[in-house]
Amino acid sequence: MTTDDYLSSGTGPGRNHMRNIVRILRVLGHRVGPISAAFLLLMAGACGSDKSVGVTDPPPPGSTVVEMPGNAFSPFNTVIKVNGTVSFDFPGDEHDVTFVAKAGAPASIPVTKSKVVTRTFTTAGVFPYDCKVHPGMSGQITVTDQA
Numbered sequence: 001m002t003t004d005d006y007l008s009s010g011t012g013p014g015r016n017h018m019r020n021i022v023r024i025l026r027v028l029g030h031r032v033g034p035i036s037a038a039f040l041l042l043m044a045g046a047c048g049s050d051k052s053v054g055v056t057d058p059p060p061p062g063s064t065v066v067e068m069p070g071n072a073f074s075p076f077n078t079v080i081k082v083n084g085t086v087s088f089d090f091p092g093d094e095h096d097v098t099f100v101a102k103a104g105a106p107a108s109i110p111v112t113k114s115k116v117v118t119r120t121f122t123t124a125g126v127f128p129y130d131c132k133v134h135p136g137m138s139g140q141i142t143v144t145d146q147a
Contacts, residue, residue: 065088066139078141
């Protein structure tokens with residue numbers, strides 16, 4: 001598949017950005033080959049996201065972040081201490097976090113996008129959760145009472 005074939009197939013904000021970059025490169029007299037196209041795909045993926053790319057500050061002590069790249073929670077298993085917090089970083093796509101109903105589980109998070117929602121865990125145990133929007137998307141928080 002040539003770069004032109006790829007650009008003419010499908011839609012999406014990332015692909016539109018890539019089309020513009022290819023046009024600019026061609027106007028400037030640059031050849032757009034497979035390696036350039038691969039680089040542009042990588043950059044278009046970053047441009048198509050509503051999240052910035054770069055270095056972020058680490059979470060405060062006693063807390064951690066769960067991200068949602070595509071239809072997965074990352075990390076799948078998050079380990080924290082009692083009274084620790086987990087920040088769920090929701091991307092531009094809609095997801096929810098539904099905890100299995102059990103003692104010590106925090107409130108579930110309804111369908112959300114483009115937002116960070118934090119939950120504090122006050123009880124030791126393993127707390128599985130799912131995204132009901134995307135069947136098969138699951139994770140768990142393991143809370144320990146060890147120092």
